[in-house]
Amino acid sequence: MMANSATRAVRILAMCVLAAVVAVGLAPTAATAVNLSPAESPTPFPTPSPTVYATPATVPTQEPTGPTTAPAPAPTQDVVPVSTPTPEPAPAQVHAQEEIISDGVIGAKWQLLGGAAGPLGPATSNVSCEQNLLCVQLFAGGRIYSAPSTGANAVLLTVGKTGPQWHASGQLSAFGYPVGDEQCAGNGCFQRFSSGLDITWNPVGGLQTVWTKGGIGGALFRFYGGYAQAGYPTAPESCGLVSSGCEQKFGNLRIVWSPASGAVGVWTPGAIGAAYARSGAESGWLGYPTSREICGLKAGGCYQMYQRGGIIWSPASGAQTSGGGIRSAWAGSGFENGRFGYPITDVICGQPASGCLQQFQGGVIYWSPETGAHGVIGGIRSLYDSLGGPAGGYLGYPLDSEVCGLSGGGCYQPFQAGLIFWSSVTGAQPVRGGMRAKYQQMGWHLSYLGYPASPEKCINGECAQAFQGGYLTWTPAASLDYRNSECTRLNDGGVKYSSGNASHVTLVYTAAYGQSYAGVAYCKRVAGMYVTEWTTNGFVGASGFKPPGVPSGPTRYNYSPTGSFSVTEAFGLGNPGTALPYRTLNPGSRWGGNPWTSTYNTYFESSSWVGYDENMWYFATRRQHDYRQGAVINYNRPPDSPIIQDAGFAIFLHENKVPTAGCISLDDWAVVDFLQKSTSGDRIIMGVAADIFR
Amino acid sequence: MAAPSPDALVTDALKNVQCAADANGTWSFSGTLTNTGTAAVKYTIAIAVGTTSSVAGHSMIEKELAAGASTEVHAAEVAHAAPAGSTCEAVVSK
Known part of the structure; x- marks a missing residue:
């Protein structure tokens, strides 16, 4: 209420004022001026509702809620700055004898500001009130307005930064009356008026206005601590952004508003702001911000949400955009608290099949229109990357997330x-195509095969893949499975003798010296890997093996040689279908066993049977039919070596599975199958296990 | 696959085979060779003594028989001191 106490009134004998009416129709007053710089304003700025910035989002999986500000009216346009304020309307005539009184709250305010010696100077009118609500008194250096709700506030004419602008730019009709004095702090000043407009000034932005009842101005005080924390505006509020949006910059804070999103700020020098700018800001795919920047995430991270995604930042990962299906998949994994951690790149599109990807600290999430978004992580990710991912690899995009908890922790x-399978023993290995179909048919990792132990390897239209328990092979004709055997050791360096890349390798081994009973593994080479055609048992020389490098000697001592020998020819009573050069035996078939003769360890024919020569016909046709089918093992003979007399001869693989004079004897079926599958150059590696296996 | 049966093998031509070692360890062979065919045939009998893994001694008999003819065949001292478990096998071919 306006007080009119005569005891508190300051009575000034002045000239008569002749109905000097101010623009609002109130009678002018006079006051004593004092020098009061804006920086010395004694009244603190009315506290805007200070929203605590950087509230930690302890649960990052929850999208932040948008600002609670009701949609603001479109901010008002700035008034045109006028450098020269219009002087206070001077009384038309001042009668020296008329007394101008400045009393009540206005008078008190005038006195507080220094009275006639202060910036307001002497009153030039008495106090005038409108319906006892808003009162005003004019002074030589400005005005003091008083309202019940705001008290008395001065708006200076020439002193300070904001008052002259008010006086020059429309005064009450443009701004309303002051609801506070000019406040200066933080390298700038402002004054608030009853319309909701602030007039501000700072050295960088000069004079600006802020519509504090609008979305942007409201957000400035509600979320960002007003000018003290955000800074003074450096530009007018500007509209015409995409989707009918507006913006205004306050120091390093750019507050943008749109009808759909409301007003939210973006810290322009910050990493998130930079990422936002990189994405095209509100014109980009993210759209307008819908939340403040929220910190307190794991490892010091922050994020800000936008209409179509978010930007997340941490010291280790930088600021990266996040949106769409990839963001959904990331959310499903627990955001930065999950296995993927923080993103370390933006979403990168332009991948094959119109796909996108985003790299995270712990993996990569891929998305394509056909497959959706799924993450690839850990060992599976490493393999997927090494195979070229979706860009250069054959696997294409992931169809689902990895599934764990398989037997053995796979x-x-x-x-x-x-598919890619992973186990701690085998690491990550791919399975595809025909291999995959066969693997699935067998029950995946639950069959004897277990987990894949290598990628498939394909050569000349044949493929092979190693598993824990065996192999799968693929040809256009069939997919086959093979159990592990000693053949596997040909692939892992477990055999001391070279396979020579032979199409087939037969491993024949005894447990110890002096033993004739032998294990036998017939190994087939498929795509560079040896798989097990079959395993069986048989016999070698009745005296067992001679050590490596020691001649087996005459057959009458029943020793077998140790080593790796080629197979280049076969024999018997009729070709069973072998690709080996095959010799059909006749009654004159002999194999030279008499040393220092020209026929030693070679085939020849004779009607006689002399000394240690072998009568092949006899051995082929006698009841036990040893040589009914057989193959020559090139021990002590070309092409493996020159013939050394008396070093040993007639080392064959043949039928009649009994201890031999140095040969290898197998069941009839095994010998026939051996011949049917073998080709010239196949090898037989034979010896005591300790001598041929590592 | 059936085992091959070469035409040269005429096992049925030899009957009454006896092949054994005497008290001194000397192996001797005898048998009856018969040509049941309609033409003369030259037979070869291969005899060997030994274990399954090696030959301790061997012998060959060649005999030509007219059609329908039959004869006793013998081979003395096929082997001496053959290892224990040795057996004697004879194969007749034409």
Whole structure:
């Protein structure tokens, strides 16, 4: 209420004022001026509702809520700055004898500001009130307005930064009356008026206005601590952004508003702001911000949400955009608290099949229109990357997340063109195509095969893949499975003798010296890997093996040689279908056993049977039919070596599975199958196990 | 696959085979060779003594028989001191 106490009134004998009416129709007053710089304003700025910035989001999986500000009216346009304020309307006539009184709250305010010696100077009118609500008194250096709700506030004419602008730019009709004095702090000043407009000034932005009842101005005080924390505006509020948006910059804070999103700020020098700018800001795919920047995430991270995604930052990962299906998949994994951690790149599109990817600290999430978004992580990710991912690899995009908890702690992940299995023993290995179909048919990792132990290897239209318990092979004709055997050791360096890349290798081994009973593994080479055609048992020389490098000697001592020998020819009573050069025996078939003769350790024919020569016909046709089918093992003979007399001869693989004079004897079926599958150059590696296996 | 049966093998031509070692360890062979065919045939009998893994001694008999003819065949001292478990086998071919 306006007080009119005569005791508190300051009575000034002045000239008569002749109805000097101010623009609002109030009678002017006079006051004593004092020098009061804006920086010395004694009244603190009315506290805007200070929203605590950087509230930690302890649960990052929850999207932040948008600002609670009701949609603001479109901010008002700035008034045109006028450098020269219009002087206070001077009384038309001042009668020296008329007394101008400045009393009540206005008078008190005038006195507080220094009275006639202060910036307001002497009153030039008495106090005038409108319906006892708003009162005003004019002074030579400005005005003091008083309202019940705001008290008395001065708006200076020439002193300070904001008052002159008010006086020059429309005064009450443009701004309303002051609801506070000019406040200066933080390298700038402002004054608030009843319309909701602030007039501000700082050295960088000069004079600006802020519509504090609008979305942007409201957000400035509600979320960002007003000018003290955000800074003074450096530009007018500007509209015409995409989707009918507006913006205004306050120091390093750019507050943008749109009808759909409301007003939210973006810290322009910050990493998140930079990422936002990189994405095209509100014109980019993210759209307008819908939340403040929220910190307190794991490892010091922050994030800000936008209409179509978010930007997340941490010291280790930088600021990266996040949106769409990839963001959904990331959310499903627990955001930065999950296995993927923080993103370390933006979403990168332009991948094959219109796909996108985003790299995270712990993995990569891929998305394509056909497959959706799925992450690839850990060992499976390493393999997927090494295979070229979706860009250069054959697997295509992931179809689902990895599935763990398989037997032995294994995992798998399906892709468009195959799967990747992982176990701690085998690491990550791919399975695809025909191999995959066969593997699935056998029950995946639950069959004897277990987990894949290597990628498939394909050569000349044949493929082979190693598993824990065996192998799968693929040809256009069939997919086959093979159990592990000693053949596997040909692939892992477990055999001391070279396979020579032979199409087939037969491993014949006894447990110890002096033993004739032998294990036998017939190994087939498929795509560079040896798989097990079959395993069986048989016999070698009745005296067992001679050590490596020691001649087996005459057959009458029943020793077998140790080593790796080629097979280049076969014999018998009729070709069983072998690709080996085959010799059909006749009654004159002999194999030279008499040393220092020209026929030693060679085939020849004779009607006689002399000394240690072998009568092959006899051995082929006698009841036990040893040589009914057989193959020559090139021990002590070309092409493996020159013939050394008396070093040993007639070392064959043949039928009649009994201890031999140095040969290898197998069941009839095994010998026939051996011949039917073998080709010239195949090898037989034979010896005591300790001598041929590592 | 059936085992091959070469035409040269005429096992049925030899009957009454006896092949054994005497008290001194000397192996001797005898048998009856018969040509049941309609033409003369030259037979070869291969005899060996030994264990399954090696030959301790061997012998060959060649005999030509007219059609329908039959004869006793013998081979003395096929082997001496053959290892224990040795057996004697004879194969007749034409």
